[in-house]
Amino acid sequence: MILKPIPLILLSFLWLPCNHISGQSTQPNIIMILADDIGPETLSVYGGQSYSTPVLDAMAAKGVTFLNAYSMPSCTPTRVHFLSGRSNVRNYVYFSCMDPNERTFVQDLKNAGYRTGAAGKWQLRGSQVYPEFYQQGLHPTDAGFEEWCLWQVDESGERYFDPLIETHQAPPTVRVGEYGPDIFNAFAIDFIENHKSEPFFLYYPMVLGHGPFHTPPGRTPSSNIHINFGNMLSYADQLIGNLAMKLEQLGIADNTLVIFAGDNGTSQRVPSKWNGHYVYGGKGATSQFGLHAPLIAYWPNNTSPGSYDSDLLEFTDFYPTFLEMAGLDMPRDKIYDGISFLDRLKGTNSGKSRKHVYGWFWPKPDKVAQPAPRTWIVTDEWKLYGTGQFFHSVTDRLERRNLQFSANPIVVAARNHCQALLDGYPSMPPAWGG
Template sequence: MSFALALLAAVGGGPSLDVSPERRPTNVVLIMADDLGAEWLSCYNPAAPPTPHLDALAAGGTRFTRCFSQPLCTPSRVVLMTGKYNYRNYVEFGFLPPEERTIGDVFREAGFRTGVFGKWQLSGDGPDRPDAIDPADWGFDEHLLWQLSRRPGHGDKGPRYWNPKLETGGAIRRSARDEYGPDLFGDALLEFAARDDDRPFLAYYPMVLTHDPFLQTPETGPPTGKAQADPKHFPEMVRYTDRLVGRIVAGLEAAGLRENTAILFCGDNGTHPSVVCPTPHGPYRGGKGLLNDRGTWVPLIVSLPSRVPAGATADRPVDFSDLLPTVCTLAGVPVPPSSGENGGDGASPFAADGSPVKPPRTAAFVWYDPRHNARINQQAGAFARDGRYRLYADGRFFDAGDPLDPAEEELTEPLTDEQRRVRQSLAAELARHAQQGGGLPRASASGP
């Protein structure tokens, strides 16, 4: 079914909910793009190709200019799903320990319908993990996923874009050659959201876009003949990502759900290093896998009409541990405690009424030990980052300045009084995590 037909079907079967805002729980749509740094959104970078739908989402909500992810996909997904820094529960690449309590668990326990649509990459790589292959084990009632598992009889993960190999309810969902995975996920999300059900919902959409292979999108049609993956297709893939977000917003509006649905959009790590984006400072090469801004600076847009301030820009630092408490706070779901076996590490930048929390968080924190391959593992380390400065766990101190400017200046003595004060504050943040069990990875903290 085409996206348009699916949208019409979803709208036709839309829920009959009480329209009075004070009596309606808040829904959540959490969208995370794959390998998309903030430099590719025109609301962050005036020299980037236009992303009008994401710009409109930002204009109707709050845009965070200092959001920092893990430098690689699975580490970011583990933090988002659990609200915990990697030193507390990251075991290996592509795996989430089955005993972890996730965002799906938290929302399902609060009475929400829960669904996940897109890229999973959390159930391990083989049949030796039979207890960790079903999203229902982590609180999701429904799913349509790529890279869910490699269980017996299911073969390899297959393609994510054209003619994708997807799984739902323990079975393979067969697709046609001209079907495009991102469209299928968008269909499933809107059908789920608009279903006739009195319960509120959490829809988590970890997109497969804009990860390589870099292929043309339905904007230009399925690849034919000798068409090859090429970074030249990346701007088109960003445009399609933007278009999908616009379709989701329009679908929620058509179903009468938009006013009472919080939409969050972020990226899981920096852009692939084969991709270069123009900026007012010059070319900006993606830094996926690196601990500097090129690898960790990602977009974060939060929109909830009538509650989250519209057209606002927030320069306060945030990191991925803040995402779970943010959606809980906006949805009216109890935030997991900040300590204990099931506790998280982050804090929402919003109060329940959508107003900014004061005082703001003073530093984002990233602990990174990917345990994936030798090349990527060379970038293991940790840092604390405020609005301007970054201190690595190995003691190197940088003036990171504007994240849109890839140049970073390493600072050594003599420092100004302000720089010395900031370094001391960031060192205290690193020490706090070290005391809580965040022993530092042995490899170097930063890459080029």
């Protein structure tokens, strides 16, 4: 399939409120779009100047853009964070593997009557990186998904051209002559169509724009990484536009929260123009370009058009937010780290605010030259690493001026406060002796 650009005249009608269809559930639908390796410096709403994303631009113009959302630096850690609502220090096992005993918010939504679907990248079942955990991680059905079309569940393989895809109805199959992103998008649209009269949760973890960097269908072939990444991002933008048009066609857009986020920083091989100068992506790094995630939300009659939210947010916060939207209480079976930001989606800021973000990152223990996990605390003004490095995030976003040994009383007090927060977390997950 060759994806054609959405006509400009149609862009003006995307992300608009509409009337309910007859028989539609009053419980809000939720669509979570998680782009792969797309950092904020790539999007114009965050100061990006290299790429064209008219659908996401329109979404931001009609919704709310979160300026201080934090993910983990790479794929699996963020996904574990997101689905479990718990810090990696409490439950991380191995790369591409999530503890199958972990509870997910998807299970809770399903039990409350939501129809649940997933389309795209899984990477939580276990992989050949660690043979002892191969296929021992969390299966999408066990995670709470009734219907799914995913890459990297029980087997690995290509994700783009001739992709190896598994569904809830079929084993891993090579789809010869097809393009993975198109398959996932079509599945997502069918899921929305089939459940338009029921409350649904759709998880759409896109495979774009993770490498290998290539030319999507219908684009001019190139071997340039920068050009190919831009074409991949543009293609992802148009796929998101397909979902928006389907919601409006069905008359359910006004009862649907749509969230777009990136799972971590852009590949370090990709240069992008940002606020007047070129920067490289920070995937895998714990710096600003590795942790700072783009996050845009649109919910008609709730989000304030063209608004910005500068308060802290992290991916564990989705769990309590989605449950509160569905009228559910948080489980009390274990420690959960998330704080609902439903009030911020509605523009009221009447709920509990997040005062800090904590991170624990050791994606591939025993497999990479990283002798110990990296840890950090981020507040609205400061950032402290477990190594002692200390930065004033407001004036030093690139972390070039280490204030670890500063004797300034204000700096000392802030550093001591952050250290106390850091000391309040376990040192290791249970799987690693914590």
